[in-house]
Amino acid sequence: MDRERIVQLFFFGFLAVMAYELYLLLSPFLIPIVWAMLLSFLFHPAMVETHRIVRNRSVAAALITVGAALGVVVPALWLGTRLAMEAQTLYSNSSKMISAGGLKDLREWILHSHYAAMANGLLAREGMRLEDEIPRLLVQVAKLTSDYMVADFTAIARNLVSFFANFAITMLALFFLLRDGEGYYEAVRSLTPLHEDDKRAVFDTLRTTLSSVVRGLMFTAIAQGLMVGVGFLVFSVPYWAFLGLASAAAGLLPFGGTALVWLPAAAYLLYANGWGPAIGLVVWSTISVAIIDNLIKPWVMRHGTGLPTFALFFGIAGGFYVYGALGLFAGPAIMSVFAALLKVYRQTYGGAQKEAA
Numbered sequence: 358m359d360r361e362r363i364v365q366l367f368f369f370g371f372l373a374v375m376a377y378e379l380y381l382l383l384s385p386f387l388i389p390i391v392w393a394m395l396l397s398f399l400f401h402p403a404m405v406e407t408h409r410i411v412r413n414r415s416v417a418a419a420l421i422t423v424g425a426a427l428g429v430v431v432p433a434l435w436l437g438t439r440l441a442m443e444a445q446t447l448y449s450n451s452s453k454m455i456s457a458g459g460l461k462d463l464r465e466w467i468l469h470s471h472y473a474a475m476a477n478g479l480l481a482r483e484g485m486r487l488e489d490e491i492p493r494l495l496v497q498v499a500k501l502t503s504d505y506m507v508a509d510f511t512a513i514a515r516n517l518v519s520f521f522a523n524f525a526i527t528m529l530a531l532f533f534l535l536r537d538g539e540g541y542y543e544a545v546r547s548l549t550p551l552h553e554d555d556k557r558a559v560f561d562t563l564r565t566t567l568s569s570v571v572r573g574l575m576f577t578a579i580a581q582g583l584m585v586g587v588g589f590l591v592f593s594v595p596y597w598a599f600l601g602l603a604s605a606a607a608g609l610l611p612f613g614g615t616a617l618v619w620l621p622a623a624a625y626l627l628y629a630n631g632w633g634p635a636i637g638l639v640v641w642s643t644i645s646v647a648i649i650d651n652l653i654k655p656w657v658m659r660h661g662t663g664l665p666t667f668a669l670f671f672g673i674a675g676g677f678y679v680y681g682a683l684g685l686f687a688g689p690a691i692m693s694v695f696a697a698l699l700k701v702y703r704q705t706y707g708g709a710q711k712e713a714a
Contacts, residue, residue: 388683389523393530395686396425397538398567399575404535418535426528555701559694566693570686574673577654578608581615584645591641592634594622609685612674615646668692 383390397404400421407417534541546560586601594600604618619642627635669689676688 386526389526390530391683393527393534395571396531397534399571400425400535414536418532421535422528422532425531555705558701559697562693562697563690566690567686570689573654574609574685577649578605580649580653581605581608581646585615585619585642588638588641589622592626592638594626615642
């Protein structure tokens with residue numbers, strides 16, 4: 358083995374070790390940094406326009422970062438206050454309603470349903486009765502929710518501290534990515550040992566996919582949560598702020614979506630207030646979500662991901678299953694980059710093989 362080969366092996370081995378050590382250093386902050394990267398893709402068009410006006414990248418990045426922070430902090434403070442108020446009354450109201458017989462009709466309907474006999478048979482083996490378990494189960498669910506939000510104050514405070522720490526790191530990283538991100542992007546691009554056309558295909562695909570997916574999923578989820586939340590407020594659904602937030606989170610899911618929240622709410626309205634409010638909520642939620650999915654989402658994702666619909670669906674679903682919330686964006690990005698690499702292979706190596714044959 359010649360000396361040059363030994364030098365190469367040492368260099369790449371040492372590089373791998375240092376890359377691993379760098380990963381260990383950054384691992385506690387990877388999630389905030391990745392969120393900052395996704396937000397930088399989201400706000401890059403705004404950064405370009407702001408820089409064109411103020412002519413200073415630091416000022417432009419600072420303005421967008423402050424705007425993004427206020428756009429999260431102010432609604433979060435309002436929503437947190439609202440959720441705390443709702444959580445404090447959840448258990449007490451549920452207990453009062455059950456003790457006053459407010460669930461008598463629901464309990465009678467369940468007990469005389471087709472499945473009551475089957476459920477009673479299963480519970481009898483454990484020495485329990487369905488008519489006793491229904492109110493107890495409802496009280497326990499309400500109590501668990503209330504206890505989590507109110508009684509377990511230490512855990513909530515610790516989670517809030519962690520949230521704000523990660524949020525501060527995300528905003529700090531967002532500022533530098535907005536200000537210097539183009540330089541970072543070009544540096545990584547120049548280190549990639551591909552032909553210029555191949556680099557363009559891979560990196561343009563990655564940038565376009567992330568921008569489209571981030572814009573599409575985030576904007577449509579927020580819009581759906583807002584519209585469904587308005588429906589909850591108009592039709593007097595209790596704890597509408599919490600349910601609106603849950604609808605926005607459910608809007609990110611590839612399965613079920615906001616219907617996982619507003620369908621149970623409509624069932625509650627049917628029981629509590631009759632057919633009119635329940636049908637009104639169903640119609641409002643269905644129409645508003647359909648408009649957002651079919652009109653707003655395609656407009657927001659106007660640049661496109663370059664993926665067929667079924668591939669985008671499995672990219673989102675598989676990414677969520679493997680990586681959690683970040684997988685909603687990482688999944689489509691992985692599929693798009695893989696498709697771009699296949700295209701590069703076909704153009705570069707497939708053609709060469711045909712010529713050789």
